[in-house]
Amino acid sequence: xxxxxSKKTSDKKIxxxxxxxxxxxxxxxxxxSVAMLPLIHLLSSEHGQQVIIDKMQSFGIFAPLLxxxxxxxxxxxxxxxxxxxxxxxxxxxxxxxxLFLSLAGFFLGTVxxxxxxxxxxxxxxxxxxxxSHFKKFDFLLDGKRTE
Numbered sequence: 001x002x003x004x005x006s007k008k009t010s011d012k013k014i015x016x017x018x019x020x021x022x023x024x025x026x027x028x029x030x031x032x033s034v035a036m037l038p039l040i041h042l043l044s045s046e047h048g049q050q051v052i053i054d055k056m057q058s059f060g061i062f063a064p065l066l067x068x069x070x071x072x073x074x075x076x077x078x079x080x081x082x083x084x085x086x087x088x089x090x091x092x093x094x095x096x097x098x099l100f101l102s103l104a105g106f107f108l109g110t111v112x113x114x115x116x117x118x119x120x121x122x123x124x125x126x127x128x129x130x131x132s133h134f135k136k137f138d139f140l141l142d143g144k145r146t147e
Contacts, residue, residue, distance in 0.1 A: 018124075018127055022124070025120065032077060033077065033079055036073070036077055036079065036080055039052075039080065040079060040080055040081065043080065043081050043084045043085065044081060044084075049084055049087075049088060052088060053088055053091055053092060056088070056092055057092065063092065063093075064093065064097075064101055067088070067089055067092065067093070067101050067105070068101055068104050068105040068108065069105070070085060070105070071085055071086075071089070071101070071102055071104075071105020071106060071108075071109060072105050072108050072109040072112065073109075074105070074109070075105065075106060075108075075109025075110060075112075075113065076109050076112055076113055076116075085102070085105075086098060086099075086102040089101050089102045
C-alpha cells in the first residue's frame with residue numbers, strides 16, 4: 001500500500017526545471033510590466049497621448065507598423081490601457097485606417113496569446129491538475145450537451 005501512495009505523490013512532484021521555468025515566466029512578465037509603466041502613464045493622460053502621437057508621426061512610413069505593434073503589446077500585456085490606443089490610431093491614420101490597423105493589431109495579439117497559452121498553458125496546468133480532474137469537464141467537449 002505504501003508503494004502506491006509514494007508513487008502517486010512522486011508523480012505529482014514538480015521538477016526543479018518546472019519551478020525555474022515558472023519563476024522565469026513570472027520574472028519576464030514582471031520586468032515587461034515594469035518596463036511598460038512609462039507607456040501606461042503616457043497613455044493615461046492627454047498630454048502623454050499627444051507625446052505618443054508626435055513620436056509615432058516621426059517614424060513616417062513605419063508608423064503603421066509601430067502602431068500595430070503597440071496594439072499587439074496592449075493585447076498581450078493586460079496592464080496597458082486599451083481605450084486610448086485605438087483613439088490614437090484614429091487620430092493618426094483616420095477613421096478607417098485606424099480601425100483597420102487596430103483590428104490587425106487585435107488579431108495578431110490574440111493569435112500570439114492563443115499560441116502562448118497552447119505552448120505554456122496546458123503543459124503548465126498538467127503539472128498542477130490531475131487528469132481525473134480534467135475528466136470531470138469532458139462534457140464540455142460534447143457539442144450537443146453544451147448547447
